[in-house]
Amino acid sequence: MLEMYHAFAAAWGLLIGFDPVLLGIVGLSLEVTLSAVALAALIGLPLGAIIAISRFPGRSALVLLLNAAMGLPPVVVGLAVYLLLSHAGPLGWLGLLFTPRAMIVAQTILVLPIIASLSRQAVEELWEEYSELLRSLGSSRWRAVPTLLFEGRHSLLTAGLAGFGRAIAEVGAILIVGGNIAGYTRTMTTAISLETSRGDLALALGLGIILLGLALAVNAAAFLIGSAGRKSATPG
């Protein structure tokens, strides 16, 4: 009980003090995760949509793989990326290991299956609904992709949030590929991990509370955007 009180006190102290180290950590967490989600969306949204409208041998297997990949263990992804980016590995010449960019790469891999899978699902349903109309209007399948993605924008926003949630909360991947370097690759989750292992549980909990607050704020914002859009879809 006392621990929880200390945790809230620690969190409050950090927040009102605008502690620069804390701001740096929060900033890096957001930078890494938002970049990863953006990159994953850039690749995953059209990828999912294309799979949704296409028919080819092995499609079911691909969909299965994509769904399964949503549950990739972060620490395994981190290890794989580490081995790839190490100078002992094939992509060492990129010099990305122990930098924020490596963290972005790892998190993109984690988030991509979520966005691609949910995009595929949403677009598949929309294609069923709109296929005849769009083809009647002269649209090819490919031309329909951006239209369908726009149609499904609210489900896709939720997919993006799911990806964000997964990335902002994980520690396994970015710890391994980033190295938790103070002031450079230390994020909220890796800082919490560090403070816990140092025995400073109040500070760790405090950081945790801030992280939860952040996640809540992002979701609240998305909810507000979403509800504005829902009004335009329901019949009057």
Add this chain to the structure above:
Amino acid sequence: MKADLSILPLRLEAVSYASDGTALLQDVAFTLEAGPRTLVLGPNGAGKSLLLRLCHGLITPTSGSVTWLGPALQRAGTHQAMVFQRPVMLRRSAHGNLVHALRLAGLDASAARLRADAALDRFGLGGLAKRPARVLSGGEQQRLALARAWAVRPQMLFLDEPTASLDPAATHAVEAIVAAFHAEGVKIMMSTHDLAQARRLADEILFLYAGRLIERAPADEFFNQPRTREAQAFLRGELLW
């Protein structure tokens, strides 16, 4: 946008369509010329919707051919529009739906916006331009679908039971619009199971039953002197499906 050359006539030869081993349309053959309003009549399950989709090119026949014989040597799907039984609208404004259709038809952004404005006004939907299309009433959405079809200046308009889910007032409005289309020179091919509607609108009848084209005749002849047993039964109200 409107081609000077016609896409018609449309010829179907020995067209059949089967799904999962069941024959849904068998051996349908006819030629449609520009001009008369062609109504496809028949009980539920006769294959009317299927026939329209085959003609429009949304489905390919299992055997037989659908050919456009007109001098405009364009791809099959162009210069045509279709209005479905339930209006299908994108999740955007009424105006946005029209603009989307016009962009697909090849217009640039500003031309599309202007043409969309004109189409909405023409059909009395100007006040609803900014409203999300999907919150409009059934009748308004169907009028919007017709506005969308009109905007792309088709030579041929397919309508698949367009008033089946509308009230009498909305039905009347839609029929008036169809007549207006026809007056502007658009070829009409419309399906219905409503005899009264067919009597009001048809210049010629294609009568379908159980997947076959049973009878084809000018409207007067069909309603007053049906040649086939099935047609006679249908006109008496006995042939339900």
Add this chain to the structure above:
Amino acid sequence: MGNCYGETVIRFILCLLALSLSAAASAAPAITVASTTSTEQSGLFGYLLPLFKARTGIEAHVVAVGTGQALKIGENGDCDVVFVHDRESELKFVESGFGIERREVMYNDFVLIGPKSDPAHIAGESSVSAALAGIAAAGAPFVSRGDDSGTDKAEKRLWRAAGIEGKMTQSSWYREIGQGMGPALNTAAAMGAYLLADRGTWISFKNRRDLDILVEGDKRLFNQYGVMLVNPARHPQVKAAEGRQFIRWLTAPEGQKAIAAYKIEGQQLFFPNYRP
């Protein structure tokens, strides 16, 4: 309409990406130093590195892992400098050609921690071998890092010196957790167990509960730190010039004085002992 929306979204995302990736790249010259958790968690680097940067303008990025892993990182060429505390492994590292220009920088000591209740009755014992023998005899719970770190290797050496090698890994009172100093201390505090810790981590450890230092001062508990440059002949991408600056600064009077000046709770943790 869908088309231009899509284009706008894509352009926005690309801008975001470009901005973030460029921001992620550091502007100042930087080196990567693989070091140990005990050095990092004691707060020494937090104190030293800003001084180093002020002097040279170089930013040192410290990846803090166990000694074994730090050496592996150096072997793979993923860092520029290795700064650990296991003389045997360091010398092997240099022998194998992975590191060059090794210098001994500072030392601290290990302490034997245990519950105040002291079930093995070893408090105040001057010989660490006798103390370990006492723990083994009593079958009292002992937490070991078991993570191939400098501390872990030192701990295994001490068991060997006490003549108890091998037997303890099969015993239930010996708990290997495969983690760093902090988690080991947490576990020991929760279990009321004995463990070997470096003084630096102990002093800054906050979750002590019932634990305290029971044995200290034995020469065997002496813990030497060494720094090496990752061999640029082996790995051309190593920033040899900046790495050398770091090593030189650490062993120069300025760096050595800074090391001695670092205190926690008024206590000096590390004792500079570089001899050219």
